[in-house]
Amino acid sequence: MKRYKTLLGLLLVAVLVLGVYQVALAANNQTQASPKPGRPVPSQIINDLNLTPEQVAKIKELRLAFEKDTLQLRTDIKSKEINLRELRQAVSPDLNQINAAIDELFRLRAELAKKEAAQQLALQAVFTPEQRAKMETYRLFGFGHRPAMRAHHFRGEKPEKTQRKSQ
Numbered sequence: 401m402k403r404y405k406t407l408l409g410l411l412l413v414a415v416l417v418l419g420v421y422q423v424a425l426a427a428n429n430q431t432q433a434s435p436k437p438g439r440p441v442p443s444q445i446i447n448d449l450n451l452t453p454e455q456v457a458k459i460k461e462l463r464l465a466f467e468k469d470t471l472q473l474r475t476d477i478k479s480k481e482i483n484l485r486e487l488r489q490a491v492s493p494d495l496n497q498i499n500a501a502i503d504e505l506f507r508l509r510a511e512l513a514k515k516e517a518a519q520q521l522a523l524q525a526v527f528t529p530e531q532r533a534k535m536e537t538y539r540l541f542g543f544g545h546r547p548a549m550r551a552h553h554f555r556g557e558k559p560e561k562t563q564r565k566s567q
Contacts, residue, residue, distance in 0.1 A: 449531045466519045480505040
């Protein structure tokens with residue numbers, strides 16, 4: 401019986417240590433920059449690319465222009481997502497209104513995706529062929545890819561997000 405209690409205590413301590421480790425790991429990941437189009441690339445990648453001051457200035461200029469250009473579009477998308485959620489949660493939902501809201505939301509998302517693609521190509525044009533090749537090796541390890549669209553996007557919902565530190 402004593403051996404059982406000791407084993408149970410050790411198991412409890414191990415689970416507690418793993419839990420604290422996971423929380424610390426998650427907190428560390430939340431402070432890192434997101435490698436999405438128009439967003440900062442992780443600093444270690446920037447250092448590895450050996451960007452010239454002109455390239456850094458051009459990238460900053462492109463990012464700022466992209467953020468300004470897509471601000472209203474991103475606001476409209478968020479508004480349409482909220483509207484769609486309200487339509488679906490109505491006491492007596494109207495399928496025609498829901499379908500129209502879905503069509504409009506996805507039209508706006510397609511417009512944003514096109515602007516993101518243009519932004520990505522504009523950013524790639526700043527790099528030399530050697531820098532682009534190096535960026536491609538980072539993509540193989542998961543940097544620079546957007547996560548796949550998940551089911552919650554089709555329901556007009558978004559998962560809970562924790563606040564990230566502004567860069």
